[in-house]
Every structure is written in C-alpha cells, then in structure tokens.
Amino acid sequence: MIVGVPKEIKTDERRVALVPAGVSAFVSHGHTVLIEKSAGVGSGILDAEYRAAGAQIVQKADRVWTDAELVVKVKEPLGRELRLMRDGQIVFTYLHLASNERLTKALKRRGVTGIAYETIQLDDGSLPLLMPMSEVAGRLSIQKGAHCLESVSGGRGVLLGGVSGVKPANVLILGAGVAGFNACYIAVGMGAHVTIMDIVSKKLRYVHDVMGGHVTTLMSNRANIGEEVAAADLVVGSVLVPGARTDVLVTRAMVKAMQPGSAIVDLAVDQGGCCATTKPTTHSDPTYLVSDVVHYCVANMPGAVPRTSTYGLTNVTTGYALALANRGFERAVHEDAALRKGVNTHAGEITHPAVAKAFGMSCTELAA
Numbered sequence: 001m002i003v004g005v006p007k008e009i010k011t012d013e014r015r016v017a018l019v020p021a022g023v024s025a026f027v028s029h030g031h032t033v034l035i036e037k038s039a040g041v042g043s044g045i046l047d048a049e050y051r052a053a054g055a056q057i058v059q060k061a062d063r064v065w066t067d068a069e070l071v072v073k074v075k076e077p078l079g080r081e082l083r084l085m086r087d088g089q090i091v092f093t094y095l096h097l098a099s100n101e102r103l104t105k106a107l108k109r110r111g112v113t114g115i116a117y118e119t120i121q122l123d124d125g126s127l128p129l130l131m132p133m134s135e136v137a138g139r140l141s142i143q144k145g146a147h148c149l150e151s152v153s154g155g156r157g158v159l160l161g162g163v164s165g166v167k168p169a170n171v172l173i174l175g176a177g178v179a180g181f182n183a184c185y186i187a188v189g190m191g192a193h194v195t196i197m198d199i200v201s202k203k204l205r206y207v208h209d210v211m212g213g214h215v216t217t218l219m220s221n222r223a224n225i226g227e228e229v230a231a232a233d234l235v236v237g238s239v240l241v242p243g244a245r246t247d248v249l250v251t252r253a254m255v256k257a258m259q260p261g262s263a264i265v266d267l268a269v270d271q272g273g274c275c276a277t278t279k280p281t282t283h284s285d286p287t288y289l290v291s292d293v294v295h296y297c298v299a300n301m302p303g304a305v306p307r308t309s310t311y312g313l314t315n316v317t318t319g320y321a322l323a324l325a326n327r328g329f330e331r332a333v334h335e336d337a338a339l340r341k342g343v344n345t346h347a348g349e350i351t352h353p354a355v356a357k358a359f360g361m362s363c364t365e366l367a368a
Contacts, residue, residue, distance in 0.1 A: 001325040002032045004068025006061040007039040010075045010299075012283035014042025014306035015313065017072040017093065020053035022318040027054035031325050034064050043310040065089075072321050074313065075300055076103055087111035090329060092321055094118055094133075097344050098245045098358040099272040107345040113329060117317060118270075119243040119352060120342035127242060128338070129320070131178050132312035134267075136302040138182030138238060141265045142190065144301070145171070145234040148263035148287060148294040155294050156261030158233050161191025168192050172232035174220065174249055174274060176203040179267050180238035181210075187236075188214050195228055225249055230257045237266040237274040243344070243354035250275040252291075260292035269297040333366060340366055 003026055005018045016039050023033050033055040037047060047057045058064060065071065065084035073093035077085060082103070085091060087110060095116035097104045107114040117129035127134075142160070149155035149169065162168035171187045173180045176198035187194045188211055197220040198204050204217035218224050229235055229250055235258075239246050246268040255264070255277050268274040269281075277290040280299040287296050302309035320339055323332045333340040344352040349364040356363035 001069050001328075002034065002067050003070045003072060003321070003325055004034045004064035005036065005039055005072050006064045006081070007036045008042075008074050009061075009078055009081065010303075013075055013300050013303045015074040015300075015303055015310045016040040016043050016045060016306075017074050017314070018318065018321075019043075019045060019311060019314050020049045020055075022314055022321075023050055023053035023055045025318060025322055026325060029322065029326055032056065034058050034068055036061050036064050040310075043306045045310075070321065070324055072317070074310075076100065077106075082106045085110050085112045089113070090115060090324060092117075092317070092324065094270070095344055096270040097352070097355045098243060099270065101359050104345070104350065104355060104359060104361075108348055108350060111348045112345060113343065113347070114345040115324075115339070115342045116243070116344045116352075117342070119344060119354075120320065120338050121242055122338050127240075129313075129316050129342075130240075132316055133302045133309065134178035134238075134240075135182050136305060136309050136312060137267050138179035138184075138236075139186050140301050140304060141179070141183045141236045141238070141267055142171070142186040142192075142234075144286070144296050144298075145236060145263050145265045146190070148265070148296050149233060149261070151261075153287060153294060154261065154289060155263055156233060156259060158261075160187070160234070169233040170231055171195070171234045171236065172228045173197070173236045173238060174225070175238035175240065176200070176207050176217075177238060177240055179240070180236070181207060183236045183238060183267075184211065184215055192234075195232075197224065197228065220249070226251075226254055226257075229254045232258065233262050235262070235264045235275075237264065237268050237278075239268050239274040240271065241354070243352050244271070245358050246271040246274045248274060248276050250277075252276045255293050256291045258291070258293050261294070263294040263296065265296045267301065269299050273297065334368070337368065340368070
C-alpha cells in the first residue's frame, strides 16, 4: 500500500503523523511511504531522518494526496485538502466530525473512508488514540490557565498556588477522565485548591484516592456546576462524549456570574465545547474575553508541545495504521472491533451513529 503523510496546514500545528521508526515499520512490510517535504520539521524531525528510514520525500502535498491509498494525518483535512481527497481513499486522523458538518459532507460526497482517532474504542470503553493527547492537553490546561490568570493576560492577577498567608486559586475541573485527571494532577501539584466533578462516582473515587484526599470531588449536576463555577478562579472543561458533540454544561449566565478576570480553558472545543461562550482559537491568538472572563479555547492544544505530542501520538496510532496497510481496510476492521468503531464515513455513507445524529443524517453502520 502507498501511505502518505502531508504536512499539517492547521494554524500553528507542528505535529506530524509518522516518525522515522514508523516509516521503518511500513517499509519493512513492503509498503511505500510518501512524506511531504518538511512535514516533520516542527517536531524536530528532519527529512534526512525520514529518508534514512526508507521514506520518499515529495515536494508538494498534492503528490501525497494523489498517490496515497492511506493518508495519515494529525488534524482534520482543511481548505484545499477537501478538494484533494478522493474516492476510496482512507484518511486516518483526528476528525471530530460531530462539530464539523462541512467536513462530514465532504468526506461523504467524495466517498472517502474517514477513520477518526478519537472514536477508536476498546471493549472497556477507553479511547486509546485519544488518551496520550488528553494527557498532554490536561497538563497543559493548567499551565495555560495559570497564565490566563496573570494580569498581563487580562486575568485577576492571581497566583495559582498562592503564597504564605494568601489563599491559593480555586480551580474547577469538569470531567474526571484522562484529561481531567491530568489537569487535576498538575493543579494539585502547583498548590491550587482543586474541585473536580463528574457524573461517574467511580471516577471521582479513583481521583480522590490517587490524590490522597488533596482534592474536592463532587457529582456533576446543574446546581453544583453553577455554584462551583461562580466560586472558581479557573474552570477547565474536560468533558467528552465519544464521537458526539459535547454537552454544554456552563451557560452564559454562569459565565456572567464569575469574577472579572477569572479564566476558562475549554478542552472540549474540538467537539463544540462544554461552555456556551466557547469558540475555537489558535496558538497565535489564543484568548478572548466574554463578560470579563478570559477564555482559552485552542482547538489543537497539544500542538504547543509538538515533539512530545508527536511521539506520544504515534506510539499509539502507528500500529492501527500498519494493520490497515497490511490487512487492507475490509479485513482490518472486520478483525478489530475497536478499529471498526473508528470508521466515521465509508463509501459515501456515515457509519458512526453519533455523527449521523449530530446532523440528522442516516447512518449505515459497518457489519461486524
């Protein structure tokens, strides 16, 4: 199979979908790997390293999209990439289709098999290809939130951990999954007063035990959310429904009730956001104000640390990509139920129920 890796074109996105070790794995199995020139530079990987691993370096993305049967990316196809996709091609990347009707229709119209990292799901409900980026985003959310609270960012001028004789900041984390747990871990380590909420008591119990009781856990409901948001200096939204649009938990009225200069970091922005005032931002222009509350809603947050993120991501994606190349699409998804759940579009149809529901479209699920 011909496997292609284009350079990412999303604003400030410096991750790359394959590292030299991954190239070696494909080549050793008889596949051809096309890498767009300079695709790995943002992650500190030179073209010479890819050549040494057996890849062919091509000058333009058009060649990758034209020749590749399997295109491996980090972020969703954008702009001219939508016109370069072709019938029967497999695009393996983060898609987040439930909040992107234009891309959903483009994949459907062009007959592209769109396999989303974020909906590959194991029998225990875990999302193995989302997990490493959730770890990164969760940890980064506290770094970014702490900066948002600084006066130079329009914040209240609050130090997250406080100092002797001065209270620490109140941090509220919505969602105790992988991202929420990692946000909690960093916030507690920085000395903040942390409250974490979820609808699953088992998750809250786990966080409480691991943190040695140095965190307040609360069941998530509208009344508790409203009360805690109003008291928070920093709110981190880390809510996720696999493949579906995120529920809005923080209303405009709740945002308005926050102290001026408080901050919101919405990690759910890729899936529409869990805050009513969320809108996607970029690393070069990451924040905006609503009701004097600083919002940080960068849609590709792990791109801020591309080398760490690239290696963390490819550690888990390459095996699935290799299975697609070695076995072919039909056999690969038949033999692997987790991979099958990752298929969002195929042969002109939407194949993931949550995506179809988001836009009121019909769904044709793949047979086991």
